[in-house]
Amino acid sequence: MSDPRYTPLRERHEALGASFTDFGGWQMPVRYTSDLAEHHAVRQAAGIFDISHMAEFLVTGESAAAFLDYALAGRLSTMAVGKAKYSLILSESGGIVDDVIVYRLAEDRYLVIANAGNRGFVDQAFASRVRSFPSLIERQGPARAEGEERSFAGFLGDRGVDVEDVSDTYALIAVQGPAAEAIVSATAGITDLGTPWADQKYYAWADAFFLGEPLLIARTGYTGEDGFELLVRAEDAGALWDAVVTAGAEHGLVPAGLAARDTLRLEAGMPLYGHELTRETKPAQAGLGRVVVSDKESFIGKDALFSVPEPDEGSDAPVLVGLVAEGKRAGRAGYAVVDADGTALGEITSGALSPTLGHPIAMAYLDPSSAEEGTAVFLDVRGTKIPATVTALPFYRRTK
Amino acid sequence: MTDLSALKYTDEHEWIAGSGDTLTIGITDYAAEKLGDVVFVELPAVGTELTAGAVVGEIESTKSVGELYAPVAGTVVEINDAVVDDPSLVNAEPFEGGWLIKVSVADGAIDGLLDRDAYVALTEG
Numbered sequence: 280m281s282d283p284r285y286t287p288l289r290e291r292h293e294a295l296g297a298s299f300t301d302f303g304g305w306q307m308p309v310r311y312t313s314d315l316a317e318h319h320a321v322r323q324a325a326g327i328f329d330i331s332h333m334a335e336f337l338v339t340g341e342s343a344a345a346f347l348d349y350a351l352a353g354r355l356s357t358m359a360v361g362k363a364k365y366s367l368i369l370s371e372s373g374g375i376v377d378d379v380i381v382y383r384l385a386e387d388r389y390l391v392i393a394n395a396g397n398r399g400f401v402d403q404a405f406a407s408r409v410r411s412f413p414s415l416i417e418r419q420g421p422a423r424a425e426g427e428e429r430s431f432a433g434f435l436g437d438r439g440v441d442v443e444d445v446s447d448t449y450a451l452i453a454v455q456g457p458a459a460e461a462i463v464s465a466t467a468g469i470t471d472l473g474t475p476w477a478d479q480k481y482y483a484w485a486d487a488f489f490l491g492e493p494l495l496i497a498r499t500g501y502t503g504e505d506g507f508e509l510l511v512r513a514e515d516a517g518a519l520w521d522a523v524v525t526a527g528a529e530h531g532l533v534p535a536g537l538a539a540r541d542t543l544r545l546e547a548g549m550p551l552y553g554h555e556l557t558r559e560t561k562p563a564q565a566g567l568g569r570v571v572v573s574d575k576e577s578f579i580g581k582d583a584l585f586s587v588p589e590p591d592e593g594s595d596a597p598v599l600v601g602l603v604a605e606g607k608r609a610g611r612a613g614y615a616v617v618d619a620d621g622t623a624l625g626e627i628t629s630g631a632l633s634p635t636l637g638h639p640i641a642m643a644y645l646d647p648s649s650a651e652e653g654t655a656v657f658l659d660v661r662g663t664k665i666p667a668t669v670t671a672l673p674f675y676r677r678t679k
Numbered sequence: 680m681t682d683l684s685a686l687k688y689t690d691e692h693e694w695i696a697g698s699g700d701t702l703t704i705g706i707t708d709y710a711a712e713k714l715g716d717v718v719f720v721e722l723p724a725v726g727t728e729l730t731a732g733a734v735v736g737e738i739e740s741t742k743s744v745g746e747l748y749a750p751v752a753g754t755v756v757e758i759n760d761a762v763v764d765d766p767s768l769v770n771a772e773p774f775e776g777g778w779l780i781k782v783s784v785a786d787g788a789i790d791g792l793l794d795r796d797a798y799v800a801l802t803e804g
Contacts, residue, residue, distance in 0.1 A: 609719075
């Protein structure tokens with residue numbers, strides 16, 4: 280194992296007395312005081328999270344849009360500049376290499392935010408996909424190659440796309456909760472806002488400056504609340520953290536750690552890579568079939584998911600469901616889900632006593648025959664069978 | 680405030696108070712902090728005969744599950760209903776309102792426990 284990594288905000292977390300935990304090779308704050316208090320603050324006011332461990336890739340070039348249509352499961356070429364989209368990186372066999380959010384920065388420029396633990400795999404996937412991506416001359420045909428625009432680069436197989444891992448250049452700070460807009464809009468040092476705060480839409484981004492340097496403000500998050508993710512130069516991360524904390528004081532903003540982030544995303548029914556999503560998981564199993572655009576000409580993973588002999592539809596592969604139970608004892612990742620006779624139906628991938636709802640919730644992969652909403656099942660909680668019911672995701676939806 | 684140096688400890692992070700034939704048992708502040716916010720506590724019923732070293736209960740936080748080990752052999756004579764109703768007492772007052780069970784011991788023999796210095800050395804090691 281390599282040495283644990285720390286984000287540029289390490290000193291802030293230590294000064295706040297955070298407990299740290301390993302996450303994807305990073306030492307990250309798991310909680311500052313109480314993970315329940317941090318969870319409730321995000322639901323009722325706001326929380327500030329350091330998510331600088333996440334990986335960022337810039338995809339640029341005249342073929343960037345076509346490349347992402349080829350390299351990812353979704354259609355990114357038709358997304359407007361200023362928007363963001365959830366997508367998947369699939370393996371050749373149709374499994375999930377990572378789930379990502381893609382931001383279109385310009386016609387020929389995209390930002391891809393990937394999971395910290397998958398940074399190396401995503402980097403490798405992009406590198407090999409740049410190589411296998413048809414070159415400009417192959418895509419545009421000889422007509423162009425013989426015309427005036429023929430270029431030496433074209434004959435060398437120029438892909439028209441470049442992918443750069445910029446994770447170490449930037450820090451990422453999330454401000455999440457109903458008070459998030461009030462807080463970021465009052466944060467000192469943010470200037471030259473490209474889009475007024477109130478006009479910034481969910482799953483869109485705005486450009487701005489912080490202390491005179493470019494700042495990307497994305498209205499995205501992983502908590503089920505309104506909020507922002509701020510991409511800032513690593514050297515300015517501490518100053519931005521301080522400025523947001525100062526602005527948030529009167530709004531009930533608290534620093535929140537990974538423990539709260541996990542219970543918040545679980546309530547919101549959002550998958551966590553390594554739990555709900557793996558290389559063995561097909562998108563449809565995870566309820567993410569809609570993310571895959573099957574009528575794209577060609578993309579990595581298409582042949583495996585849509586070939587005629589082995590259609591993905593109608594398979595008996597386990598599917599992701601929500602489970603709710605009564606009482607206080609939570610089913611946790613790895614626990615079995617069984618029927619009344621004790622026969623295994625599947626396995627929990629994430630579970631907790633929901634801080635907001637007050638009862639146990641879990642996500643689990645179950646046999647399709649038991650996956651229908653309302654099905655009564657049991658959680659095997661260390662030998663005790665706890666009754667549970669299959670339910671639709673998410674468990675929690677904010678009121679707008 | 681409890682005099683922590685007057686307590687005995689186990690390497691499973693329980694504390695034991697008292698020196699007569701009834702001992703009070705809880706988990707330490709260190710254990711509570713490691714667990715995170717405690718949201719569920721399952722304790723043995725009054726009258727349960729404890730075998731030293733056996734698992735007799737569970738302490739669940741939002742993130743994990745901790746087991747309560749019997750630090751001594753004896754009989755459970757009282758459980759803390761307040762902590763069952765409000766498990767956050769384990770975090771807020773681990774050595775006071777967050778106590779878990781009271782155990783009657785046969786002859787007061789509670790060998791093999793750690794004193795405060797030894798326990799602190801364990802948690803700092």
